[in-house]
Amino acid sequence: MTLTVARTTNRPPAPDAPAIPGPRLLAHMHPPGVVSGTWQSLAEHRTRYPRPPTPRAKPWTELIDAADQAGLRGRGGAGFPTAVKMRTVSRGRGRPVVLANGTEGEPASYKDKLLLTYQPHLVLDGALLAAAAVGADRVVIGVEQTAPDALAAMGRALAERASVEPAGIPVDVVATPAGYVTGEETALVQFVNGGPALPTTAPPRPFEKGVGKRPTLVQNVETLAHVAQIARNGAAWFRQSGTPDEPGTALVTVTGAVVRAGVIEVPMGTPLETIIERAGPVGRWAAALVGGFFGTWVPAAQFNLPFSRAGLAPAGASPGAGIVIVLPHGACGLSETARIMAWYAGETAGQCGPCIFGLPALAGEMAALSHGPVPAQGLGRLQRWASEVEGRGACKHPDGAVRVLRSALRAFPHDVERHLQGQPCGGSFALPVIPVPRAARNPAGR
């Protein structure tokens, strides 16, 4: 998969861009003048992030309580309360395992790779503390094999720790095959267990029976970095940023029609507009795909909404894994969506019928809408298929496809009307704005 995001976090913001307070995970990268791409050695890391407190008990329920009071939610997309998952795993049947999910299959996302590459020790701190919290005796870190920098940084960080700060429990880095569904937690668990990186029928969910059939805490790597911060600074400190309901900061990958594509760290609830302005706009905006390929189109008229679950709800959107792809004025959101739908069809795991057949059908229908000829039945069949595909896979892959498709129809109603009349907008013949990687997998039918 090609990386679509430049590493430009160190560039100074546009002169008129509003200030965004207090980065925490990327504190060493944000000040202007700092050279980007500095890998943090353990010694350097410890000057900025002192060694976290040593757990007093196993399981270390105090840390679970702190995560609870901090109101930390997962940063991998679903936004599930971290403490609830930790508590369930710690009380499960058998010795727990911590599985740090750094696979980041979402094509527009770069924040996890950034964190793994430049802050590997912060992720390791978090993973080991989470292991202590749930009483785990093993940590596995999943990183996509197409991210060699992240893999190398993790390997180096672990080697460095072995002599200075031994983890006390085995920590393995697992290179996962490329592919969107690889990062789905049941797929990741099955791969770590020696099987194919494909989703499995749930229940049982990984928190009941995961790696080695043991209760498994699957957490996104950014979430674990926040856990490390909470262990060190406490829940009250964590809540100084963000909103009361969704505290803390989040890493956001901003791409598309912006000058400084890259990852920025913002308090939860920062207006969408502020995030986009910070990345430097290119001309006027039409909309943004918020949450990435698994996300929702938000028209520019709603850019005043706060970037949080509650804040984006009026647009039917959510932060997802922290992604904003900006579509410039004049581009065709329907054509962009058609290409994303083709990608979804190619990225199916090829296991469930409605996904294997439904996604290519939806992609074909969307391609027809973007370039014509529009089928005689208009949108009727498209909408029927969308509702029939939704919720009928073992994982949420088809649901994501349906969500982005429906949001396109909602966000670009005038375009839909004109396309249906056989007058596609000029932008539908222009070059794509959103880079769509070639699908890593081919369902190949069965």
Place this chain on the structure above:
Amino acid sequence: MARDTETLEVEPIACVGHGVCAELLPEWIRLDDWGYPIIRKEAIPPELMVQAKWAVSNCPALALHLRRKKA
């Protein structure tokens, strides 16, 4: 006294779209355009219970299940 209810569920990975279930229980199961079952989510009414069990036991892929929900 409320009784436990049962719903029909398909394991999507196991199902390969034979379509037998929709033949045996058309009141409850229809097929999508590609031949995969779309099943009503409500509790199965008692008068369809026999056919529902029949559909479950005749699924060639063993992908159809009855799930008991506590009352």
